[in-house]
Amino acid sequence: MPRKGCIHYGVKIKLIKNTDRYILMSSITKKFEMATKADRTKQFIVEQTASVFNVKGFAGTSLTDMMEVTGLTKGSIYGNFKNKDEVAVAAFEHNFQQVSNYIRGKMEERPSIIEKLLVYPETYRNFSKLSFLSNGCPIANTSTEADDTHPQLKEKANEALTYWRNSVEKLLKAGIKNDEIKPDVNVLEFTSILTALIQGAMLHAKSSGKMNYLNASMNYLESMIRELKN
Template sequence: MNRAEKTRQFIIEKTAPVFNTKGVAATAVTDIMEATKMAKGSLYVHFQNKEELSHCAVDWNLRQLTDKFKTEAEKYTGAKNKFFGLLDYLSDPLNPPVQGGCPMMNFGMEADDTSPVIRDKVYQTICDVQQGIMDILEKGIADGEFNSNWNYKEFAMKAYAMIEGGILVARVSQDISQMKMLMDILKRELNEHAAETH
């Protein structure tokens, strides 16, 4: 990267947590200046406007989340261990993997009515995460860890919805007890579909 590209990346990385925490609409140019310690004129050398920067910040937050999921999953061998490991990783929404909380939820709820571009970015990430869960479970079936007649695609969608719902409840209530309960339900259901030989 040349100097301009490095500066652009610096701005994205410094402002991404601000956008994820405050939301796109509520993040002011002064917040961006504070986070980067840069003057307004310097910022607009690298970005056309706040909207362009917000799109880049959303991309960065979403990529951080999916990269962290992949890194966490790679620590485990076997589909069941991977899935359980990811559930444990996500079990405390008050200490989320990405600063500010789940960017899929944060940006998805805000962009639903305000930004088709951001909404599409979030939707694509949701699809990618759901597919990632399905891939783990499908591999588990292929490896004989789970019963071959299990409707794992339905389970993957349900698991994703329960996790996101649990994150919302935990963040609003500042209490992770319901999230822990949901994780236990998902683990129990996964165990029910384990093949007899495992």
């Protein structure tokens, strides 16, 4: 019989307090068997806490929140992570990977650079339907809070932003190289605008609860992208 509280064959069994929910391990663990049980538990904690950190922020998320959302005990969380910071960093990385995996996947299906770039406005237009974006852009959420108060998270957010910028720049340069994109495009400027516009527009949508401002910005971004064409 499985011991209560364990993660058993990919299935969480422990019931905490009055919560009689059985929580299924996320699909990721099914895809490839993880080496050790510890690795699986770590992954489970990260997946479950990721959205809480994205919504409530680092300071606003307590260990009690983390216990509730994972169904695990404090001891168990501390057995797998050094402290709350380490979980928060892992959760941020998970959140960011969810976004970038989704976008990379969509881009792989597209034949041209411009089509690939159009994945950005299309994705953020539908952010509310995507669980990993519905609470806002993890980079924006993390970097506004972590500024000064949490240098390690701030650095992670900055790395993510740099990664994003580099991805866009690579696409632009590749497009220029294969004559798909006008040669005189200002790569730095275009990248700055694309990323800034998306983050600013997401903020407006989250703040106002309305989609029209975000849609207006995404319309503009789409026409900007199409005008890159050589």
